[in-house]
Amino acid sequence: MNRKLNGKVTSSFSDLEGIYLINNRSKENTLTEHGGYFSIQASVGDTLVFSSVQFKAAKVALSEADFNKELFFVKLYPIVRFLDDVRINEYKNINAVSLGIISPNTKHYTPAERKLKTAEELHWYSPLLIPFGGMSVDGLINSISGRTSMLKKELEVEKKELLIHKLEGWFEKKYFIENLKIPEEYVKGFLFYLVEDPKFNAAMKSKNKTMATFIMNDLAVKYKQLLNDK
Incomplete structure (x- = not known):
């Protein structure tokens, strides 16, 4: 005797809509709805077959106990696909310049060069700054000068480290x-x-x-x- 079976598919995947299921005996079929819910006419002893491109096929034989449940749960397992080979192509000529994102005349700064450039620009504009926090303009200039000097030393160290890295490559x-x-x-x-x-x-x-x-x-x-x- 056919009865309505209400069920739900569960899985580690969240997309459970559109999974195909068929009653092997009666050939009645349907698709799961959003959240994996489904309803189908079946009888005790019938076998339901679940299939989808992203899940392993599953066959479930129905018992009386399954019909007595408010909701019949079926767990599906995702198909794990392994790639035989992964090829990464490096296109050396494709960069920000070739794509027109930046101008070819743009100077590229190292981290130390960028810090020094910022400090020098601040030093240049410092006479225009209004004294703040109790510090005079002269004090501010001296503070910036000290930082500029420190950053110049940092830049020299960076240049030497880059040469050493190049040397280790040779x-x-x-x-x-x-x-x-x-x-x-x-x-x-x-x-x-x-x-x-x-x-x-x-x-x-x-x-x-x-x-x-x-x-x-x-x-x-x-x-x-x-x-x-x-």
Whole structure:
């Protein structure tokens, strides 16, 4: 004897509308409504089949107890699809300039350069500022000057760190240890020693690896002598 069965589909997914279900015996079918609710005519012993592109198919055999419930719950499990291969294409020519977002003539600032530029601009306009908080204009200018000086030092440190990063990209650590015979624990110190040298600095900035290598070999001898003198 057919009876109306009221049910609800549950899952970890929130979109439960439009799931197809069919009574295998009577071939009556329907779709779940918003929230996964459904109603269908069925009898004890009938099998309901649930299917959807995002869920694993499920077959449920109905018992008398299912009809006695106010709401018959059916849990569905989402289909997990694994990708065999993921390809990421890097388009080097696509950037903010090529897309017309910024002008090709726009200068790009490092974090330290940006801080310094802001401080210098504030210094330039400081005579126009009205004294505040008990601080005179002269005091304000001195305060800004001190910060500008500090930021200039910070910029120099950043430039040296960028050169060291570039240098580490050119040579592996074992090159300094095996070829230049720099003790492993002093390699980092040697890198800072290198970027302090003006000639080496210029060779790095001009991307002249041959010249940089030549200067570096000479500086390695001097650096090891300094270590021995200690």
